[in-house]
Amino acid sequence: MIVIPAIDLKDGECVRLRQGEMEDATVFSDDPLATAEHWLSQGAKRLHLVxxxxxxxxxPVNSEAVKIIARQFPGFPIQIxxxxxxxxxxxxxxxxxxxWAIIGTAAVKNPQLVKDACREFEGHIIVGLDAKDGLVATEGWAEVSDVKATELAKEFQDSGVSAIVYTDIARDGMMQGVNVEATMELARAVQIPIIASGGVSSIEDIQQLLEAGDDNTEIFGAITGRAIYEDKLDLRAAQELCDNWKK
Incomplete structure (x- = not known):
């Protein structure tokens, strides 16, 4: 499993939201490039930009900041x-x-776009499924649909999606721990690599995700934000735990 630091961009700054509320943002840096450099120096194997x-x-509103980071680290794995x-x-x-480009809201409202994108840009498309009580949310989490995350994920099973980022809205930015059960349910429902997001707040959360895996199903990655910015989770130690993990 890989531990992926998140760089959330709002008005050109690096912030963290609580439960997706734009009005409840904590600014951690006004320099996204320096933030990216820091996480790379801490052993990050991939960056998650939003x-x-x-x-x-x-x-896109903050695309220039994204492009600056990508140009500074050519070839380094970045998902946006x-x-x-x-x-x-x-x-x-x-x-x-x-x-990788992450298709979120459009994956719910226009699933054909995901299939077209996978065909056009093979190996470069990730689907972002944000859920509340198992139901997919869209428009920056402002709307909750009646579509079950597991059912939508199955729709993309044979489309060529590289991964699914699964975010539990209720946990995101709240430092309450990751929803291991829901994440594993999704991982077992499809053969697409699953990246856990929302609530990863400690080394114990990383260990729980590792322990939840078995010979048939495991979580591919875990995105973490507020915890690493507030020094509640050591990125390097978390990745080392994953690298050395044996069931």
Whole structure:
């Protein structure tokens, strides 16, 4: 399993939200590039970038900051989500050096876009499923649909999706621990690699995700944000735990 630091961008700054509320943002840095450099120095194997303004606007807002990071670290694995609603946006990000584009809201409202994107940009598409009580939320979590996360995930089983980022909204930014049960349920429902997100707040959470895996199903990655910014989780120690993990 890999531990993936999150860099959430709002108005050009690195922030963390609580339960996706834009009004409840904590600013951790006004320099996204320096933040990315820091996490790389701590042993990060991948970066998770989110354009928060873009998620609400429906189109990229902080794309320049994303491109600066991608250009600074050519070839380093970077995934970006927020405001990605068409093929042209995906193309621009990939051309800038980003490795994966995350389709979130559009995956719910226009599943065909995911299939088209996977065909057009093979190996570079991730689906972001944000859920509350097992139901998918969209528009920067402002709307909760009647679609079950597991059912939507199955729709993309044979589309060529590289991974699914599964976020439990109720836990995100709340430092309450990851929803291991729901994450494993999704992992068992599909053959797509699952990246856990929301509530990863301590080394114990990382260990729980590792312990939940078995010979048939395991969690591919875990995204962490507030915990590493508030020094509640040591990124290097967490990744070392994963690298040395044996059941």
């Amino acid at each position: 354009d928060l303004n873009g998620a609400f606007a429906g189109n 989500g927020g405001g990605i609603r068409d093929l042209k946006t995906i193309e621009r990000y990939l051309d800038a050096g980003v490795t």
